[in-house]
Structures are given as structure tokens and as C-alpha cells.
Amino acid sequence: MRSAVLAACAAAALLTGCGTTSAKVEAERPVPLVTVSRDGERWTADFTLPSDSPTWVFLRSALARESGKPWREGQWAVETPGVVLERRGHFDILRTTDGGPVPRNIRIRMTPKAEDLNADYDPALIFTDGSAALYAGHFTLFPIASPEAAEALPMDLNDVEIESDNSRITWRDAAGPVLFEGERQAAPVSERSNVYVLFGRADLVDSPRLATVIDPGLPVWLGDEIKTFSPRIAAYYAERLGPGQTDKPTIMVSWNGPTPQLRSMGGSVLPGLIIMAFEGDNVVTESTEMRDHARWFIGHESAHFWLGQTIRYEFSREAWITEGGADLMAMRAQAVLSPTYDVMTALQEEVDDCTTLAVKPVASANQRSEHRAYYACGAVFGLAAEAAQRRATGGDWFDFLKGLIERNREDGKVNREEWLAALLQLTGDPDVRREIDTLLDEGAPDPAVLIARLFDRTGVAYRMEGGKVKLV
Numbered sequence: 001m002r003s004a005v006l007a008a009c010a011a012a013a014l015l016t017g018c019g020t021t022s023a024k025v026e027a028e029r030p031v032p033l034v035t036v037s038r039d040g041e042r043w044t045a046d047f048t049l050p051s052d053s054p055t056w057v058f059l060r061s062a063l064a065r066e067s068g069k070p071w072r073e074g075q076w077a078v079e080t081p082g083v084v085l086e087r088r089g090h091f092d093i094l095r096t097t098d099g100g101p102v103p104r105n106i107r108i109r110m111t112p113k114a115e116d117l118n119a120d121y122d123p124a125l126i127f128t129d130g131s132a133a134l135y136a137g138h139f140t141l142f143p144i145a146s147p148e149a150a151e152a153l154p155m156d157l158n159d160v161e162i163e164s165d166n167s168r169i170t171w172r173d174a175a176g177p178v179l180f181e182g183e184r185q186a187a188p189v190s191e192r193s194n195v196y197v198l199f200g201r202a203d204l205v206d207s208p209r210l211a212t213v214i215d216p217g218l219p220v221w222l223g224d225e226i227k228t229f230s231p232r233i234a235a236y237y238a239e240r241l242g243p244g245q246t247d248k249p250t251i252m253v254s255w256n257g258p259t260p261q262l263r264s265m266g267g268s269v270l271p272g273l274i275i276m277a278f279e280g281d282n283v284v285t286e287s288t289e290m291r292d293h294a295r296w297f298i299g300h301e302s303a304h305f306w307l308g309q310t311i312r313y314e315f316s317r318e319a320w321i322t323e324g325g326a327d328l329m330a331m332r333a334q335a336v337l338s339p340t341y342d343v344m345t346a347l348q349e350e351v352d353d354c355t356t357l358a359v360k361p362v363a364s365a366n367q368r369s370e371h372r373a374y375y376a377c378g379a380v381f382g383l384a385a386e387a388a389q390r391r392a393t394g395g396d397w398f399d400f401l402k403g404l405i406e407r408n409r410e411d412g413k414v415n416r417e418e419w420l421a422a423l424l425q426l427t428g429d430p431d432v433r434r435e436i437d438t439l440l441d442e443g444a445p446d447p448a449v450l451i452a453r454l455f456d457r458t459g460v461a462y463r464m465e466g467g468k469v470k471l472v
């Protein structure tokens, strides 16, 4: 199979609520206005900027996962003379060739493509019938003094003061109304960044516990699996954890075609909405393996309505809490709901991947585009918490999470200290966090040694085999 597709499914599943969105914003500033339009094949974004500035920075500038390059280069072209779109440091920027202020009115021509990003929402979901859903957040930009100042910005803008983290966008399609927040509207205006707007005829199908927009080209069995398994696993999560962010999600699913020797499942979660993109000849035909894998994927994305939406992390370096946590939720729930599911193999893969990746600090994995470390090591830490919970109360991973969610439901956030405090509370062992801290902040020459020690402290059953940690 092409690339590391199995791992890519997890790594492609985007983080929910990236750190960039919570940058400090100066109050009461006018925001950029944008009109996104489609007229036949021609897509444009017309920006009206609220002030004069020599440089504007796109707040969301994640790299494309497969190419490792800025995605705007291949999808956006500036039509306004004298204005350049380019990469500086961690961000895409607009500047003028003469160094003067960027004109207040900018036109960008777009060719939306299905492209997965590292730890951010896909810019576009492309359907085989020509429909396309665009993500609003990628039209957000803020002014900065110079391209050099943009270059010096840290990847995570949490501690940086910026002028705006939002744009007001009008959405228009010459072919007819667009689908916005569950309704067909002629020219809706979005005020928040975390929405997708659908252009084209793809239909919203409503059922009591789920609404779906499914690409007509998607293999039928996958569509059926999404429609039947999503409500089942969501019901299990609700039973174990209490209410999540929504009790009736919308799932939008696109099909990128039967690319040979590929199995690709990518997804992300927004309030009330799951976005999924499937691709590859390996998912065309149903098999036990494929079905189990699709269910795990549905379970991971659905888990974010609890871990990611009901409570979310504050800094992107803490993505291990939600990504590893959602992986373990999906695996444990699926072991209950699908008795044939091979949970041990799935868990062992997390241990193996964490062992490989934690030679470098897990917390800063996003700086190296090694997002898989958050999933794998987050799940390993989850296994430790689960074992500690079992020892202390006879409970499981969901019991650990339930406490964590209840304690943080009000402020909607969870951070590393809170997560580790919950673990300490169960074990009473002040050293219980030592290996986790080391793996997060430093990494280790041989992570297996630390993982084994963490498992010893908490009671995860394993044996050492050729220097490797094997779950038993």
C-alpha cells in the first residue's frame, strides 16, 4: 500500500480546536470582510481589509500532510496586481512587491482540491458530483508590521496578541443556494470560523439521531456503516460519559476515488459536525478488516464530541490528551460493540508507534510534523490511566474520562496538569507522572524502558520481548 496508510488514517484525523484559534485578540477591531463565490468552474475570494498594513497573515497556515508544503500555493492565486502570496516561517502571508500597504481590496482565484492538512481542517471537501464544502477558518487573516515579523511568529499563537481571529464571510453560488448550518440559503454570512459551507447539489439526509451529506460516489457499504454505526457508538459514549457536545451530529462524507493500492480515511470534528474523506481501492469492497477499521475511524471522530468538544485542550502541544484519548475510546467501545474486533493488535500498534516516535519530545511533535506521536503516546498514557483506574475502583478508561469530563465540563477545557492530577489521585504515587513528563518534554533514547516503567507503576499487563513492550 502507498505510504503508511494505516497510520495515516490516524495521523490524518485532524486535531479538534487547534491552538491557533485561541490567540489573544484585541477587542472591538473591525474584521476583514470576504465574499467567497462560485460561478460555474470559477471560484473567487474577494477580501476587503479593514486597515492599511504592509503584511497580512493567514491565521491557519498548516502544511499539507502528504506534500509537507503550504496548500495555498497549489489552490490560491492572487489576481490583484502587485500582491504576493508566500510562505514566511509557519505562515502564509500577503504582501506587496513594492513594500507598501496591501490594497484594501484583494481578489484571489481558487481551485479547491481535496487535500489533507497536518492538524487542521481540510480547506475543501470535494464530492464526485461536483459539490464542494469549503472551510471558513482558512479565510481568516490579521495584519502584522512586516514579512520578517510574520517569519518570527511561533507556530502556536496562544501567547501572541493579534488584531483579529475571524472574518465575516458571505457565501454565494451562481448555481443556487448553498448549504449553511443545515439550511439552504442564497447568500448566508458566517461570523465564526469553524463551519463548512456546501456548494452544489449534494443532499442533506435527515434521520432522528443523525443527519448525513454523503457523496453519491462513496462505496455503498461505507455509507451504510456510517449511518448505522455512528449512532450506536455515540449512544455507548453517552451512556458511559454523559452528554457530549451534540446529540445529533451531521456527518459530511466525500469520496476521492478508488486510487490504486490506497486506503485513506481522513476526518475532523467541528461543533455538531464530522467531516470525513475516504479514498482508495482498498476501501471499495467490504471485508471484516475494512469494516473494523472504518468503525474504529468513525469511533475516533465521534469521540471528539466528548474529548475535544465537551472538553478541549488549551495548547496544541497537549493534543495527546484528545487524540490518544479518542483513539482509546474508539478501541474500547468497538471491542464492546463489535465482538470480532482485534483490540489487542490495535493497542499494540499504539505502543509500537509511541516507542518509535518518543525518541524526541512528544509535546513538540507538531513542530516536526510528527502528529502521529500524539495519537500513539496519548493512547499509551491512556492505557496507564485505565490500569490505574482498574486498580483503584475496578473501573476502565471511560470511568477515568468521566471524572475528567465532569470536573472540567464547566470551563470546557482540560490541560496536562489536570490530566496528570487525575492520575495521581488514583495511584497516590507522586512519581506516577515522571515517565510521562520525560516522554512529553525530552523524549528518551529508548522509550520502551520508560513505557515499561510507567506500565509497572500503574499495572498495565505486558512483557518485554527483544527490548520491546508487548501488551498481554
Ligand SMILES: [Zn+2]
Residues within 6 Å of the ligand: 013, 014, 015, 016, 300, 301, 304, 322, 323, 326
Ligand atoms: Zn482526532
